[in-house]
Amino acid sequence: MAMHSMMEGACLNDVVFIHPVLHGLFTFLQMHFLFVNSQVLVERFGLAARFGFMHLAATNLALWVRLIVWESGNEWTYFVHLSQSSGVRGGVSNNIPTPLQLRGFPRSVVARHQRDLSFSSNATSYYSYRPISDSHISQVVALHECLNTNTLGQLWTSSMPFLYPFIVQFSLIAAAVTFVMGQNVGRGRIFMKQKKLANSHSKGCSMPSAGEHSLRSTWSVDCGGASKGLFLGILCLVAGIVVIIIFLVVKEDEEFPTDTIFWLTTGAVAAMLGLCCVMTSVGLVQIRRLSTSGQEPTPLDTLLSDVSTVGVQLYAVFGIVVGASGLGIRDITDTGIPHRHAMLLAVSALQLVQVTGQSVLIAEALRRATLTRHQMLAKPARQVITFLLCSNAVLWAYDTFVTQSWLSQELQLRFFGVLAWGIISRIGLPLLIFYRFHSCVLLLEIWKRSYRTPILDPGN
Structure with a gap:
């Protein structure tokens, strides 16, 4: 959000920009809910409560899947762009570093795949492997160049490989906690019935000795x-x-x-x-x-x-x-x-x-x-x-x-x-x-x- 506010022009429309706002709000509210209610056994509204907990677990997993698709897809698209443009235009002409450079990709990997571009004998045309349309590549490249025009944008791109595992770990923990809470819906009543039954059977059976009362264990x-x-x-x-x-x-x-x-x-x-x-x-x-x-x-x-x-x-x-x-x-x-x-x-x-x-x-x-x-x-x-x-x-x-x-x-x-x-x-x-x-x-x-x-x- 801070990076978006420092941009000179609009790189994203308001619908796309609202996603990080909702993601941050969802993370904060979910964290507060789990810290306060993680030990609570839900006894009422069994079906609705179980559906809500499972929906939360699925939402956290969906955020993980979306992050995988978004990050991997953007890197691959820009990688294809560099491989295709290296033999024609000499690479990217501006001074903005590529996302592969900002994220520390080894140079040998990009250099190896530049061989996918081969020229014909008369040097008037070339043949290359194009798994992505030119319009899609242009959109990804334009978005990257717009987002990384300032220092904060480049810092955000270069820090994503280190921030990504923590986002996944939070989603994993939240999904596991909500899943277990969903499994425990209605368990409180069963536990109380078993406890009452055990107390009724134990009455009159045995009495604690005086030695047990006189010793306190720490x-x-x-x-x-x-x-x-x-x-x-x-x-x-x-x-x-x-x-x-x-x-x-x-x-x-x-x-x-x-x-x-x-x-x-x-x-x-x-x-x-x-x-x-x-x-x-x-x-x-x-x-x-x-x-x-x-x-x-x-x-x-x-x-x-x-x-x-x-x-x-x-x-x-x-x-x-x-x-x-x-x-x-x-x-x-x-x-x-x-x-x-x-x-x-x-x-x-x-x-x-x-x-x-x-x-x-x-x-x-x-x-x-x-x-x-x-x-x-x-x-x-x-x-x-x-x-x-x-x-x-x-x-x-x-x-x-x-x-x-x-x-x-x-x-x-x-x-x-x-x-x-x-x-x-x-x-x-x-x-x-x-x-x-x-x-x-x-x-x-x-x-x-x-x-x-x-x-x-x-x-x-």
């Missing part, structure tokens, strides 16, 4: 059994932050070798994922020493964890496909391409294994607790939980600032193309970032709840 949480995992996790956190800072500094430097950036970023994430795989394997063995608590994860956490895990696995599988397919390619212009594909294959495989193992570990740890004295003293797997908490935090930052950059997705862009990979990445990457964030929340909950120690105080 819980304490300390940092025992977490020092080694915390130290190793902080070490990974510092190393990851250093790599992120280096990437953000050198990615705009055209003279800095892109191969060096690739090996630095992928080497760092491969080391962290490999260490996480080892620690997760140790945790899966040690967590079985804890007792079963009888508690189950909440339906909301289960839904969010399942959806985000599927998204991460989808993203990793496509990375494995790109890496495995590129191992047999020999590019005479770049002798390091096969090695980069092998590294991409290794990182994607590590990510698939690590996420699957960590999801199993989290699901198991949420159902266990320390009950015996030996468990309270030994605290099995707490070192692993502490390390995974720190490592998921740094991987969340890494995926937000490094993996999210188009420069880190050059091999995938060259294999799938701008349109296909634009859609795939806009589905998988936000779920990958959200998975790291949600894992931190669940691991912190495990760290506090599964290892708390009861303290019995004499009652009055």
Whole structure:
């Protein structure tokens, strides 16, 4: 809205401009509604209430789908425009940077597809692949040039790759919360009936002893059994932050070798994922020493964890496909391409294994607790939980600032193309970032709840 108010001319009509206004209003009102009523069980107007909650969930998912279509379609249209105009007019003639430049697209991707334009022998005509009409391309180019005539417009375009995952994560959380609330419509009456029935059966059956009345139970949480995992996790956190800072500094430097950036970023994430795989394997063995608590994860956490895990696995599988397919390619212009594909294959495989193992570990740890004295003293797997908490935090930052950059997705862009990979990445990457964030929340909950120690105080 601020960008629209600073424009010299009207780029959008009032009907199109009203969309961000309504989107912002919808987001604010929905956030207020969820914060105030997320724990409320709706008992009346069952069918209408359930329809309203499902409509809210579908609306949030529709906003995600619209964003995928809009962003991917605009980038692909402008990419086709650059590929067709590069051999005829020498590219864009004005000084306004293209959206591909503002969003950090690697230069090799655009240069590779300029070969789609071929000239005839007499140089009087040319033949090119035109999947989009010229009028559609002209509309997209004119809209971009109008929106990016000022600094605020260019800042908005360049920041969209970083803002997009947070929009998707908010839509995902809101859709999951409203879906669970819709499933719980009318559950309050059923719960009250079951509670009354249980109270009627328990009357006269047993009486609490005097010792139970005289003891009051409280819980304490300390940092025992977490020092080694915390130290190793902080070490990974510092190393990851250093790599992120280096990437953000050198990615705009055209003279800095892109191969060096690739090996630095992928080497760092491969080391962290490999260490996480080892620690997760140790945790899966040690967590079985804890007792079963009888508690189950909440339906909301289960839904969010399942959806985000599927998204991460989808993203990793496509990375494995790109890496495995590129191992047999020999590019005479770049002798390091096969090695980069092998590294991409290794990182994607590590990510698939690590996420699957960590999801199993989290699901198991949420159902266990320390009950015996030996468990309270030994605290099995707490070192692993502490390390995974720190490592998921740094991987969340890494995926937000490094993996999210188009420069880190050059091999995938060259294999799938701008349109296909634009859609795939806009589905998988936000779920990958959200998975790291949600894992931190669940691991912190495990760290506090599964290892708390009861303290019995004499009652009055």
